[in-house]
Amino acid sequence: MVVRLLVAISFLLTPPSAPEVGQALAVPAYFQPGPLWERLDDPGVGIVVANPFSGPGKDFDPAYAAAIAKARAAGVTVLGYVATGYLGSTGRATWLGESDPQAWLAQAQQDVATWYRLYGEHGLGGIFLDEVQNVCQYAGAYRWLDSSIKSLHRGAFTVINPGIGTEECYSDIGDVSLTFEATYESYLSWQPPAWQRGKDPRRFWHLVHATATPEQMAEAMRLGKERGAGYIYVTPDAPANPWDTLPDYWDAELAAARTADTRPPHRPGPVRPVERESTSLTLAWPPTRDAAGYDVYLDGVRVAGTAGRTPAITLRDLAPGTRYSLAVRARDLAGNASAAGRAVQVATRPADGSPPASPGDLRATQVKVASVRLAWTAVPDAAGYDVAVDGRPLLRLPADTAAVPVSGLTPGRTYGFTVTARDASGNVSAPAGPLTVTTPTPSGEPITDGQGTIDGDTVTYRAQYNLPFDFHHVFMDVDGDAATGFATAGIGADYLIENGWFYRHTGTGWSWAPVEGPSPLVSSAGDLFVWRVPRGEIGPHRVVFHGAGSSPEAYSPIITVE
Structure with a gap:
């Protein structure tokens, strides 16, 4: 009896072990639909990013539609890739050659609209916003973009990708923040920003590339759980594009992400309105002891999630004078979701009745x-x-x-x-x-007036692109050897300009490494594109101008630059 009592006391005094963070794999699937996409239809995969052409492209692709629909049926959230160009803060230009924040916000929203027009009815789950700034100066613009996506496409799930830690002002932007995107060696010593501690792990995603062995993968997965990443993807692949395949240890990675905890948290209580306005509702509900965060459902559709355990949220961009059905689910650290709390009917206040004038x-x-x-x-x-x-x-x-x-x-x-x-x-x-x-119909050759000049320490290229290409390329063969570099149009390209970026060829095939420095794009007024790069070791060389994307692929004749 005494022994049993001591055992019981010991049990009561021993603190329970900390719940394990559960993970789901979130994969940038920058490869065409096919066998690799079929491997993504797994319960261990939470998010997949589709990226036909650095965005949606212009035309419907039935293979992508089928892949998205199949993944959605398997419970995977498929997101469409959209670049935001760091809102032009690095000099990155839009397709139209503009680098101010408003131009980038407009282009991003147009890409979003195209994603939903092409694939919305096939199960597209939301949007992946790439090239995101991480300082508060730009947080308001990204908050507007995120809100616009969700107001125009109810239920859209959004991810922002700064690739590094953000300031806390980003905590309410997007459903998930991708806060690490680098090598395994970097990940070993990296730590997330202090403000992220104690937040819901399903708000954060880590991408770890150049992870060579299964043992390193397992260590990266362990570190991800320790650092509160509810979404993760680890691959042995490396730049220039580490997201163009799946790792050989894919099945082991799926297994490493699983947790033994499959018990859902307690069901939260019903919501109650704390504040009602004509376009917003502030809601609260009784807390659930084992919750790491909460998801809010409006008329049966998930529209928002909390960043942490606080049982309250404000829903914005609602219609005035409208009654909504609202319910909440709790999520625990393992990623398990509770049953929905009892749905409650809440109405926004009517508008003031004085509409604005027409623009x-x-x-x-x-x-x-x-x-x-x-x-x-x-x-x-x-x-x-x-x-x-x-x-x-x-x-x-x-x-x-x-x-x-x-x-x-x-x-x-x-x-x-x-x-x-x-x-x-x-x-x-x-x-x-x-x-x-x-819009006018172009006539004549797709690419005309290709030129290049070497002047002192710089090399300048210009060409007229007469069709609406998404990608404007300059291929440069600087060693005169068609057998080295990337083989294209009769030359071996050692360097590449793509829109506003400058690359050096590495390895074999389509393999490029960024060349550090400012954007080479000088202007694109009237479809005349002008680029300028440092001369470096570039002497007399051969060049081909190339257009690709939403228009048929086109090449210029080879020109010699001296």
Whole structure:
């Protein structure tokens, strides 16, 4: 009896072991649908990023549609890749050659709209925002972009990818932050920012490449759990593109991510409204003891998640005077989800009844073969503007916007654009428009007037691209040997310019390493592209200009640069 009592006391005094962080694999699947994609349809995979062409491309791909639908049926969230170009802060230019934040926000939203137009009905789960800044100066713009995606595409799951730790001002942006993207050697000594400690692990994702052995993979997975990464992917692959295959130890990695804890947390209590406005609801609910975070469902669709254990959230961009059904699920550290709490009906307040004026003088200030620049007269009490094309939502813009570039159009096609104003109360103006715009049809050769000059310490290239290419390439053969470098169009390219980036050829095939320095893109006015790179060891050499993407692939003749 005494022994049993001592054992019981010992048991009560021994603190319970800490719950283990459960992981799901989150994979940048930068390869074509096929056998590798089929291996992603596994319960251990939580997120897959689709990336047909550094974005959605312009045309529907039935192979991608089938792969996305199959992954969705297996419980995988498939995200579409969208670049944000660090909002131009590094000099990165949009397809139209602009580097200001508004141009990048517009291009990103247009890529989002294209993803949903092409693959929304096939199970697209949300958007992966790449090339994200990590300092508070840019947090407001990314918050606007995230909110716009979710307001125009209810239920969209979003990931932001700064690739490094962010400041805490990013904690409410996106559903997941990708805060590590580097080598295994770097990961061994890396630590997440202090503010992330104690947050829900399913808010963070780590990508670890150049992880050569299964033993190193297992150690990286262990460190990921220790550092609170609920999503992770480890691969032996290395730059320039470490995401173009799956690792040989794929099955072992799936096994390493699993946790023995499959018991769901307790069901949370019903929500109650703390504050009701015309376009937002602040909600709270009784806390669940074993919760690491909560997911909020609006009319049966998951629309938001908390960053941690605090049982409260504010939902924004709601319709005024509308009744919603709201419920909450709890998530524990292992990633298990509870049953949904009892659904509660909550209504937003009515709008103030005074809609803003319609934007005035909607016009096209520039029309090109694949783009148009819209402008309008600002509305004094507008909180933002919505742009639609042919009746489909395209952009949600801040109040200080009265002009926007629209890219990715088809040559020789007629479009109808409208713009409406929204006020802070949720009222929407009558639409301005439709404004009918017809893009011109190009004639002649796709790429003309290719030139190159060596002048002192720089080399300058220029060419006229007469079709709406997504990718504008300059291939440079600096050693005159077609057997070295990347074989293309009769030369062996040792260097490559792609849009606003400069690369050196490494290894074999399509293998490129970035060349450090400023963007080589000087301008792209009127579809005349001009690039400038340091001369370095570049002497007289041969060059081919190339266009690819949404237009048929095209090459210029070989030119000699002296």
